[in-house]
Amino acid sequence: MMTKTKLADLQTAALKATEAARQIAEKADADPSTWSEQVRSEYDAEMKKGRDLLDQIKVAKADLAVLDEAKGLAAEIGQPAVDDIESQGQRPVRERVKSLGLQVVDSQAFKDALAPYKGAPIPERSRFQTDPIGMKGLFVGGTDTSAGAFVVNEQTGIVETLGRKELTIRDLVSVRRTGSDAVEYVAQTSHTNAAAVVAEATSSAAPTAPGTAGALVLNPNGGYKPEGSWAYERKVANVKTIAEWVPATKRALADVAALEGLINDELRADIAETEEAQILNGDGTGENLTGINAWSGIQTQTFSTDIFESIRKGITKARTVGRVNPNAVVVNPVDAEKIDLAKDLNGTYRYGGPQYMGGRTVWNLPVVESETQAAGTALVGDFQKAVLWDREQTTVTITDSHADFFIRNMVAILAEERLAFAVTRPTAFVKVATA
Known part of the structure; x- marks a missing residue:
């Protein structure tokens, strides 16, 4: 003053x-x-x-x-x-x-x-x-x-959540729609390639009967063509439901306009995280889907020298046995870190180093990180050979018709989706040990 x-x-x-x-x-x-x-x-x-x-x-x-x-x-x-x-x-x-x-x-x-x-x-x-x-x-x-x-607090509308893992697998697999509760597809179980060079026939003699019961004996100069064999199996993927609900008060929904949208978004994200977990690691028991890592018939590759050599051998198996060109390598962030930090004998980063602006690849295959994939195991394959059928995309329903919610001015907010999943060619995938 x-x-x-x-x-x-x-x-x-x-x-x-x-x-x-x-x-x-x-x-x-x-x-x-x-x-x-x-x-x-x-x-x-x-x-x-x-x-x-x-x-x-x-x-x-x-x-x-x-x-x-x-x-x-x-x-x-x-x-x-x-x-x-x-x-x-x-x-x-x-x-x-x-x-x-x-x-x-x-x-x-x-x-x-x-x-x-x-x-x-x-x-x-x-x-x-x-x-x-x-x-x-x-x-x-x-x-x-x-x-x-x-003092009256100002409502900023900011709600800071705990954060979520990045979801990447749905973008890799083949996604289709279905209007049924069961999806049928046909998978080839065996294939014998008997194709061979065949000489022109020099004899018109008919096959002769064997001395004892058995198949007819073909004339070796008859120019007969070899017969191959294919075998198929009809398979069914059943639609399963992934769901979650949370309680909320009617006052919260009425007083905070953003709360309903927030709950919807969080519920949808919970469903999406569970979906990715099912696609990769579902064990097939009960109402669980059978994920790629648990699917019968996928190939495996043991650890060999380092993570790069191991993945390369897995790629070879996918090509020579699975008869596919792999389109991705899915790894846990821990294994992705190993790839990023790997150096050659001169101490130079093998894959571009911290300033590299291009996409991360190993043996020309894009590396896709997923926290859902277990550390120590990479998944190599053609992910178009894994098919997800959407029966009912994620929906959210709100109701007070649950228990005593009506008299308590509460509501139940339910999110659910229905889908089926199948690996149509198991040998197209190889589980590779990275350590």
Whole structure:
């Protein structure tokens, strides 16, 4: 708070600055146009200091005049108001911010109302009125006695969740639609390739009967073509349901518009995470899907030297036995880290290093990270040979018809999806040990 002592200090400092400027001018040449750059700079600095202090002096005088007027008004109000005005100079800045009296007398609206009287006492019968004075200090403070109880929290709408794993597998497999609860497909179980070079027939003799019961004996010069064999099996993938529900109050749904959407999104994400877990690791028991890693007939590759050699051997098996061109390698982030940090004998990162901007690949196959894939095992294969049939995409239903929810003003929010899954060619996949 400005006092007469502080005003005097400002005046003293201003006189000192102007005196310094005068002395500089007297020592220099009489013609200012011939002053050196240094003299001009020193003179200008002192004059600027004096002008700045003069501005502060004007403000200080105005403040003191306002306080004197406020004290006169407070005297008419009574002793408590006088004490409040007098005590402003002794209160810490933090407390002065909260003071109602100081905010009134220091406001521009109060100063404008006093301006017509030009510092003279307000006539007894004069009408005195200010514009509305904002009392922000009433609602700001660090103590319970500074009106902090009136603070109302602002609702930002931000809801920070715990975060989720990235889901990548659904984008790899073949996704189709179905309108049935069971999906039928045909898988080839064996294939004998008997194709061979055949000489032209040189004999028209018919097959002869064997000496004992058995197949007819073909004439070796008859030009007979070899017979191959294929075997197929009809298989069925049953539609299964993945579902989850959570309780909520009707008040929460009504009062927080974003809550319903948040719950819907979280439920859908829960369903999607479980779906990926089923596609990769479902064990086929009960209502579980049978995932790729648990599917009967997929190939395996033991660890060989390092993760790169092991994956390469897995690729060979997928091509030579599964008769596919693998399109991805699925690994846990732990194994992806091994790939990224691998160095050659010269200490150089084998796969581009931290500044590499391209997609991560191993043996020209894209590396796909999935936390659902177990660490220590990579899955190599043609993921189009795994098919997901959507029977009913994720839906969300809200109802109060659950237990006693109706009389408790609560609702159950249910999300579910129905799907079937099958690996149509198991040998197209190879589980590779990476350690």
